[in-house]
Amino acid sequence: MKKKIKCSIVGASGYTGGELLRLLLFHPRVEISQITSETYTGKAVSFIHPNLRKITDLKFTSINDLKPSDVLFITLPHYRSQEKFSQLKKMAQVVIDLSQDFRLDPRFVYGLAELHRAEIKTANYIAGAGCNATAVILGLYPFYKNNLIIPEQTVVEAKISSSAAGRQLSLGSHHPERSGAVRSYKPTGHRHVAEICHQLGVKNIHFSATAIEMVRGILMTAHVFLKNPLTDKDIWNLYRETYKHEPFIRIIKQKTGVYRYPEPKLVRGTNYCDIGFEIDKETNRVVVMAAIDNLVKGAAGQVIQAFNLRFGFNETTGLEFPGLHPC
Amino acid sequence: MKNRQQVSCPECDASIILSSNLDQGEILTCSDCSVELEVREINPVKLEMAPAEEEDWGE
Numbered sequence: 001m002k003k004k005i006k007c008s009i010v011g012a013s014g015y016t017g018g019e020l021l022r023l024l025l026f027h028p029r030v031e032i033s034q035i036t037s038e039t040y041t042g043k044a045v046s047f048i049h050p051n052l053r054k055i056t057d058l059k060f061t062s063i064n065d066l067k068p069s070d071v072l073f074i075t076l077p078h079y080r081s082q083e084k085f086s087q088l089k090k091m092a093q094v095v096i097d098l099s100q101d102f103r104l105d106p107r108f109v110y111g112l113a114e115l116h117r118a119e120i121k122t123a124n125y126i127a128g129a130g131c132n133a134t135a136v137i138l139g140l141y142p143f144y145k146n147n148l149i150i151p152e153q154t155v156v157e158a159k160i161s162s163s164a165a166g167r168q169l170s171l172g173s174h175h176p177e178r179s180g181a182v183r184s185y186k187p188t189g190h191r192h193v194a195e196i197c198h199q200l201g202v203k204n205i206h207f208s209a210t211a212i213e214m215v216r217g218i219l220m221t222a223h224v225f226l227k228n229p230l231t232d233k234d235i236w237n238l239y240r241e242t243y244k245h246e247p248f249i250r251i252i253k254q255k256t257g258v259y260r261y262p263e264p265k266l267v268r269g270t271n272y273c274d275i276g277f278e279i280d281k282e283t284n285r286v287v288v289m290a291a292i293d294n295l296v297k298g299a300a301g302q303v304i305q306a307f308n309l310r311f312g313f314n315e316t317t318g319l320e321f322p323g324l325h326p327c
Numbered sequence: 328m329k330n331r332q333q334v335s336c337p338e339c340d341a342s343i344i345l346s347s348n349l350d351q352g353e354i355l356t357c358s359d360c361s362v363e364l365e366v367r368e369i370n371p372v373k374l375e376m377a378p379a380e381e382e383d384w385g386e
Contacts, residue, residue: 236339236360254361255338255379 004031005311006069010088011076013037013060015163016098018049019300020073025056027304027318029311033069034061066091071307074098077168078191094310095125096303102127103195111306113315114138114246115199120309128306129199130192131298132158132209135220137199138249138273139290142242144200149224149286155206156222160185161214161264164294178211185211216295217264222288229284235277247316248297248305252276262291265327269293271301271319334372338362345372 007024009017012035024030035045037060045060046053063084072092074081081088082101089095102108102125109123110116112134120126129137136156143149162178171177186209193207230238236251243249253276254260262274276289292298301319308315332345341359353366354377363377 232338233340236341240341240359251359253339255376256363257361 002029004029005071005307006031006033007071007073007307008032008034008036008066008069008092009073009075010036010063010066010084011074011080012045013040013048014075014077015295016299017073017075018052019295020075020098020304021045021049021056021058022052023296023300023304023318025052029313029317032056032058034066036061036063036066038062068092070094071096073303089125093124094307096128096307097126098128098299098303100130100191100195103129103133104198110195110199111303112137112199113302113305113309114243114249115141117309120306121312123306123310126303126306126310128299128303130195131164131218131292131294132160132190132207132220133192133195133199134298134302135218135273135290135292136192136196136205136207136222138292139220139275139288140200140222140224142238143224143286143288144202145242146238147227148230148238149226151202152204153225154202154222156208156220158207158209158221159212159214159219160209161217161294162211163216164218164298165211180213181211182213183211185209214264216268216293218290218292218294218298219262219264220288220290222290224286224288226284226286229281230279230286232279235279235286239275239277248272248301248319250274253278262289264291264293266323266325267291267293267297268323268327269296270321270323271297271305271316272323273297332372334374336360336362336364337374337376343374 007030011017040060041062043060045058069092071094074097078099081097081099108125108127109119111126111128190207190209196205239251248271252262252274261276274291278287308317334343336357339360351369355364364374365377367373367375
């Protein structure tokens with residue numbers, strides 16, 4: 001029998017932690033050692049993540065009772081990871097953090113396999129990319145990599161779901177306030193801008209986020225301005241060339257059918273990033289759309305893809321779910 | 328085995344491998360962009376885009 005990798009999850013009561021658990025419990029090469037939560041210590045996992053009823057008997061333990069494992073996934077809130085890192089890094093050879101705290105830290109490899117596959121294979125510290133950042137970077141990377149657009153003119157709007165805000169309650173997440181709202185959440189100054197700029201190698205990007213009536217998913221719409229005109233075929237070939245070996249990137253641009261461009265609900269629960277585009281020839285503008293599940297490709301699935309690479313497993317192991325239709 | 332003929336999709340430039348018993352008027356679907364292509368001529372093969380329905384949700 002092939003050896004399983006012992007994994008623990010710190011801060012597993014959040015939505016990202018729950019999603020990691022959902023996926024890792026069905027990963028054939030993973031054994032979950034411990035999951036921690038200070039608020040829910042001693043409680044059964046299914047109390048917080050009811051979708052896992054009858055799937056696991058795991059109970060939350062305190063971070064103070066954490067034992068060494070092969071891999072430690074950290075899904076603590078932003079800034080808490082940084083506070084705990086010196087203690088936690090002693091508990092496993094490989095640490096995979098999903099907060100924003102280490103995404104610009106040179107000790108960590110950024111967790112997007114599509115950009116950092118080779119580095120991830122030998123990394124002991126991996127930082128999962130932000131959910132919005134994932135959609136923006138994957139959608140725009142081919143244009144920046146090939147220097148095809150005027151970098152300072154890129155404008156991005158992301159429509160985001162409520163689960164992207166995490167499990168922490170606020171007045172804004174209260175049902176009467178949240179339901180039916182289309183809320184300009186961060187018109188400027190979103191915390192993911194720094195990592196997007198860092199990964200795309202630009203000084204700035206004009207990014208706005210709007211929270212909409214959706215539980216899971218992100219639809220990113222970017223407007224980029226070409227230095228020189230390109231045709232549809234050019235852009236198809238650009239994406240094909242960049243992503244031809246990527247198992248989780250799909251280019252969606254159809255002339256017929258109900259779903260002609262990327263649609264978040266079709267990638268719900270999956271590790272896919274669907275990317276589409278349309279050219280406005282009058283203005284030399286390309287509209288790029290990318291849809292992901294913020295909790296999977298934008299968080300848990302992305303780091304499991306990185307984990308698979310790090311341990312030499314097939315990159316898609318545990319991430320084969322194709323999504324639902326209709327849903 | 329006879330080599331199967333390959334053409335480019337007129338919409339997205341993807342390679343389309345043609346079956347050896349292609350019929351005139353047959354509709355093919357590009358595996359990349361899903362566009363429907365009509366086989367207008369056989370020798371040489373000429374593909375044209377089949378008519379597509381536009382979306383218009385404007386008010």
